[in-house]
Amino acid sequence: MADSRRQLPRVDAVLADPRVVAALGRVSRAEAKRTVTETVARARVGDLPAEEVADEVVRLLAGPPIQLRPVLNATGVVLHTNLGRAALSEQAVDALRIAAGHVDLEYDVVTGRRASRGRGTTAALLAAVPAAEAVLVVNNGAAALVLAVTALATGRDVIVSRGELVEIGDGFRLPELICSTGARIREVGTTNRTSVDDYAAAVGDTTGCIVKIHPSNFAVVGYTSTVGVDVLASLGSPLVVDIGSGLLHPDPLLPDEPSASAALEAGAGLVTCSGDKLLGGPQAGLVFGRAELVERLRRHPLARAVRVDKLILAALEATLRGPSSPTRRALLATPEQLRPRAEAIVADLVRHGVAATVEASDGAVGGGGAPGQVLPGVAVALAAEYAEPLRLGDPCLVGRVERSRCLLDLRCIPPESDTALCSAVLAVAAAMG
């Protein structure tokens, strides 16, 4: 013990190692020192041989200085909130690079004067949803709803069906969100049934708006009834429809998901949704609607507190103007497309002595969208013991443990990552012996 401690390299000596010096350009002096100190400490307790300290520091400093690590999403869940929801398109990633520098965000290069912020994104959104007279982009879906309710109903009533007072995840409840704006919730109807008469009886002088929320993460079946957007729009109060998932147009693949276009065409005053769900873009909240209502939101002081930055505006615009997003491609992937890939991977694994099979796998939309809708897919199945080491590997590979197997569903794995997936499994197999 005393011997190995004597052999421990000194922090200063590691910092002076030429390879560490070369890595230093990527991190701050403080970060480098912290990394070296922690690595020496690991060697001190025997986690690492003393002679590997410098190598380990070089490895730790190799990537960008962030703790986030890329994940190969083999869960089969397209919009996995814990994995950052939508993966951005290549075009959106390029846009992030451009927007990272100085850009003409609020500047007109022709006149040299101030110009409207995010005009390219606004134009792309309006082109994508012609039924909207105006649009506003904010921080996320929750912010869009809060801004709408704040601007239209602070100190007034918000009429909502009891069947739509939902929790959207992580203990986050929409009724509490609405109340936090200083509006009063006026609940109407029952959990399973609400009629137009329930709404009509509640509308009055103190009404700020009617809110219709898509119960996006659960389904009520059986003896149910809800009131359509067209009927609610005729009741004379501003109607806000929170569609959640950000589908811009009706999609035959997701027949139960409401869309912004359909809600606007049915008469909604405002439609709110997320940018990083089915739209496949960055985290954002979108508000589409009638010009006069959107303008009230835009002019409200809270709008400034929930506005998005240039990175989001750029990535969102590129998502809208670009080709099919990775989200869209993952949703559309069929068993016929996935099976040959799974077979090739399994053949490779078996050739290396790994017990793997091709199996059917049920994927899901996720992100609180299309509850209960199964996306039939295909997975590479391994022994359940693989799940943990695959998560801890490099690249980090997250599968699904089901029926005592570790399933690697290929739906959300881009085909160009099949080789990386295969290598990750082989590395774990080699380590497990």
Ligand SMILES: *Cc1c(COP(=O)(O)O)cnc(C)c1O
């Ligand atoms: C997801 C969702 C939200 C919240 O959107 P975020 O972008 O996560 O803030 C609000 N309402 C509904 C119906 C949703 O599905």
